Amino acid sequence: MTTNLQVVKSLSPKKPHVNIKLKVLEIETMSIKTFDQGKPFLDLIVSDEDGDRISLTIKHFLKAKYENILKPQNNYLFNRVFVNNNTSRSKNQHSNHACKLMLEAKTTVLPVESSDWSGDGGFKFISFADLLAKNLEEGVTADVIGMVTKFSEEKQYGNTDDEQSKYRVINLRDLEGLSLSCTLWGKFMRLFYNYVNSEEEKQCVILIL
Structure with a gap:
């Protein structure tokens, strides 16, 4: 069983590889000229069991490996996921964390069952x-x-x-x-x-x- 699980609030580039349990909220295929040689990649919004959100990127060379595994509203255990600085100028209310996550070739993803996720079905409503x-x-x-x-x-x-x-x-x-x-x-x-x-x-x- 995986130990030393992190939560979104504790993430920092000072510890670049972590194990974390996350719910996939949204998956979008994107293409940006200045990123990943302009090739299509996956951009995900994910949350931990406390309802805190962060963005997760899957680069083009791993896209085919994970796009049929990861599904919205499903929960996964990510082992050895990379933590990087979030330098995107398109930060939003969903992923305004100082860090962002990125899957690597050595990252493993396992589906998990959990009823402990908080929040309103993955939504974080603004008044x-x-x-x-x-x-x-x-x-x-x-x-x-x-x-x-x-x-x-x-x-x-x-x-x-x-x-x-x-x-x-x-x-x-x-x-x-x-x-x-x-x-x-x-x-x-x-x-x-x-x-x-x-x-x-x-x-x-x-x-x-």
């Missing part, structure tokens, strides 16, 4: 009060939940008449009664609007973003 008070840096991403109370008319941005240029502004309300506007774009906007206005029985609609 409307913090958003309205602008307590977050501009450009970060965040999880938001609210009740849909209003839709605006469909509008178009710019002169390009394509689906992605269409948008609607909706109002969301939280449990404290605070309201927040949110812009939905393109295909997602249309699918969501059609769902809310379907002929099914009208009911309260909660949106998680």
Whole structure:
């Protein structure tokens, strides 16, 4: 059995190789000219059992090895994962840790069962009060939940008449009664609007973003 398990809060480049148990929240294939010779790599958001998040990168030469193993909302034991400084300028509310993780050829990944993960299904919701008070840096991403109370008319941005240029502004309300506007774009906007206005029985609609 693996010992000396770390948690996200304890990670530091001063100890570059650690063993850690993590839940995979999101997996995205990315390609950046200035990273990994521009080849597609995997960018993951993961969290430990305390709900603390960190980003994890799988470079192109290991992509094929792990993309069929790692699945969102599954838990894994990572042995000998590399800890590096997080120098990305795209830090966000999901991965604003000073460090980031990277799998190496010697890293082993084992599925594990656990019911100890905290948090709301992997979400880390930001309060409307913090958003309205602008307590977050501009450009970060965040999880938001609210009740849909209003839709605006469909509008178009710019002169390009394509689906992605269409948008609607909706109002969301939280449990404290605070309201927040949110812009939905393109295909997602249309699918969501059609769902809310379907002929099914009208009911309260909660949106998680």
